[in-house]
Amino acid sequence: MGVGSITFTPESKERTMDKAFNWVLSTINRQTVSVSRSYGSPPEQEATTEWRERQARFLLLWSFWDGTAYDNLEHWATYKNQHDLVSDLRLFRSHVKQLVDFWWYHVYSGELAEDGLVLPGGVPNAIPLASDTPAQLAKPIGQLWQWWGWVDGMRLLMLYQAITGNCTVEIVDDVTRQKVMSNILWPGYIPYMELNSSGDVIAYAKEYEVVEPLPEYRGYETYIFRRESDKDEFRTYKDGELFDYDGFGAIKANPYGFVPAVQYRFNNTGGPWGEPAMLGSQTVLDLMNNLYTVMYGKQKTLLEAPIGVSGSMAPGSIAAQIEADQAMRAGDDPVLMASEDPAYRVNTVARNTFPILQLSENARTINFEVDFEQVQTNIKDLNEAMREAYPEIRFWSEIRAGERVTKPGVESSMGDVTARHRTVSSSSDRQTKKLLQMGVAIGGMRYNDGSWQKFAEANNRTLTSAHEKFKPFDLDSYDAGKLNFQIMPRDLVQETDEDRLSKAERQQALGMPDPYVYKTAGIDESTMQEWIDKGWIPAFDDPVRQATGENVNAILGSIKQSTAVPAPEPIPTPPTTPPTTPAG
Numbered sequence: 001m002g003v004g005s006i007t008f009t010p011e012s013k014e015r016t017m018d019k020a021f022n023w024v025l026s027t028i029n030r031q032t033v034s035v036s037r038s039y040g041s042p043p044e045q046e047a048t049t050e051w052r053e054r055q056a057r058f059l060l061l062w063s064f065w066d067g068t069a070y071d072n073l074e075h076w077a078t079y080k081n082q083h084d085l086v087s088d089l090r091l092f093r094s095h096v097k098q099l100v101d102f103w104w105y106h107v108y109s110g111e112l113a114e115d116g117l118v119l120p121g122g123v124p125n126a127i128p129l130a131s132d133t134p135a136q137l138a139k140p141i142g143q144l145w146q147w148w149g150w151v152d153g154m155r156l157l158m159l160y161q162a163i164t165g166n167c168t169v170e171i172v173d174d175v176t177r178q179k180v181m182s183n184i185l186w187p188g189y190i191p192y193m194e195l196n197s198s199g200d201v202i203a204y205a206k207e208y209e210v211v212e213p214l215p216e217y218r219g220y221e222t223y224i225f226r227r228e229s230d231k232d233e234f235r236t237y238k239d240g241e242l243f244d245y246d247g248f249g250a251i252k253a254n255p256y257g258f259v260p261a262v263q264y265r266f267n268n269t270g271g272p273w274g275e276p277a278m279l280g281s282q283t284v285l286d287l288m289n290n291l292y293t294v295m296y297g298k299q300k301t302l303l304e305a306p307i308g309v310s311g312s313m314a315p316g317s318i319a320a321q322i323e324a325d326q327a328m329r330a331g332d333d334p335v336l337m338a339s340e341d342p343a344y345r346v347n348t349v350a351r352n353t354f355p356i357l358q359l360s361e362n363a364r365t366i367n368f369e370v371d372f373e374q375v376q377t378n379i380k381d382l383n384e385a386m387r388e389a390y391p392e393i394r395f396w397s398e399i400r401a402g403e404r405v406t407k408p409g410v411e412s413s414m415g416d417v418t419a420r421h422r423t424v425s426s427s428s429d430r431q432t433k434k435l436l437q438m439g440v441a442i443g444g445m446r447y448n449d450g451s452w453q454k455f456a457e458a459n460n461r462t463l464t465s466a467h468e469k470f471k472p473f474d475l476d477s478y479d480a481g482k483l484n485f486q487i488m489p490r491d492l493v494q495e496t497d498e499d500r501l502s503k504a505e506r507q508q509a510l511g512m513p514d515p516y517v518y519k520t521a522g523i524d525e526s527t528m529q530e531w532i533d534k535g536w537i538p539a540f541d542d543p544v545r546q547a548t549g550e551n552v553n554a555i556l557g558s559i560k561q562s563t564a565v566p567a568p569e570p571i572p573t574p575p576t577t578p579p580t581t582p583a584g
Contacts, residue, residue, distance in 0.1 A: 051191040064096040092292040102392040103162040108154040116142030130486040161266040165274035171260035178452040203230040288382040429487040444473030
């Protein structure tokens with residue numbers, strides 16, 4: 001296919017998350033846009049094309065995670081009014097951050113092998129390909145991981161999924177650099193998404209603002225970039241008009257036969273948009289924070305309430321305190337007024353004085369009682385409801401509280417979490433598999449049609465062994481079955497040596513073959529053969545072994561005595577700021 005079919009995202013259009021949010025905020029009137037708590041049922045999702053409403057909800061969900069929810073009172077005015085929340089609502093609890101961080105760290109956790117299959121020392125792959133994956137296919141997959149920086153990318157897409165419910169990742173056919181790249185898109189950039197019944201992307205559009213410097217430092221140009229993709233062609237726009245950004249045309253034929261993008265959905269409810277990890281909890285969160293805000297406000301009001309004093313006051317006692325406070329409030333304190341910082345003076349006055357009212361002798365005070373215990377009980381009930389609805393929040397704390405932690409024990413007591421983990425992981429793995437298959441097929445096409453070679457020669461470069469890995473493949477490889485592979489499930493809690501030895505002992509007691517028992521205990525075939533060769537154990541088909549009834553009990557016992565039970569895995573410390581990515 002000729003170079004007229006090239007599709008890639010110019011680097012000038014890369015944007016950071018901060019710029020993305022600033023642009024979205026500038027295009028949304030948060031006081032007039034209605035912010036919903038879900039995307040609705042599948043029919044409602046199909047019928048709703050209000051992109052601005054989705055953008056507003058994405059930002060709302062992100063703010064629950066990064067702790068900025070409710071901060072801008074003006075932007076949140078409509079939302080608070082819709083859901084009958086107090087005007088000075090604050091975010092007090094971090095349930096959403098705990099929930100999102102669980103999925104951020106535990107779906108794709110670890111390193112990725114360069115050859116796609118094996119890491120040194122038997123360390124498991126973060127995306128473990130099945131052991132029967134042909135090395136010929138695993139090598140280009142491993143190369144894509146390297147090109148994409150997928151150790152970070154795979155976690156970023158899980159972060160977007162867990163927070164917003166969605167993440168779109170597109171394949172970037174960067175022929176000029178002789179690479180197949182990926183581009184993880186903030187979901188707020190996607191005004192349109194169409195999926196088929198299998199969840200494959202058959203059409204989508206991305207749109208965002210671009211700020212580019214003008215030649216000779218004459219200022220900056222700001223415009224709206226849009227790109228539409230379907231199975232037939234790719235179209236690029238500038239401020240709503242077709243525009244050729246790269247010299248290959250504003251409309252390019254799609255040479256692949258498929259749309260090179262996948263749509264990850266955290267909770268697939270049947271429509272094109274997924275729901276976030278906190279699905280169904282936003283009402284409880286709002287109620288909890290509403291109660292916290294009200295209780296905090298009442299306590300603050302009580303603490304700041306004036307003290308009423310009646311009767312005669314002796315000089316040097318309360319009268320002196322009143323006089324000193326009045327002088328400080330009036331700005332007559334010479335030490336305080338020496339400060340040049342007005343904010344310091346105001347805060348110092350607030351901290352070091354309290355209002356005192358001088359009452360008549362017959363005056364009486366009226367106290368307004370607040371049942372703080374009942375409020376705290378209500379908050380506790382809501383907190384427990386969140387922890388029960390989302391057991392991921394309490395997963396590691398309950399494991400650390402246990403005296404003995406074993407994989408079977410955890411899966412038995414926290415089966416709801418491990419089941420959810422398998423479901424979310426398998427859903428993400430399915431889309432990741434599609435993405436890798438597309439990347440390998442496109443890379444093979446570019447290698448074999450000479451496009452990579454042509455651009456490499458034009459820039460005095462040569463293709464390397466990294467490019468050679470794609471040679472066996474092309475766009476027909478999928479139909480030919482050459483791209484078939486499986487991503488294996490991962491256990492949330494890893495099996496310990498004690499778990500394996502205990503299982504091996506039970507298998508031995510049942511009379512299972514010794515080689516099978518050794519494998520269960522974590523002893524591989526090469527080690528078993530080494531022991532046989534050195535005479536440490538008889539061969540498995542040795543008649544003397546069978547006659548004497550020798551088995552693996554002694555070996556298992558010696559291994560068990562030398563095996564220390566590891567401590568429970570601690571929760572990783574989350575970073576203080578989320579990762580950023582070019583939105584493309």
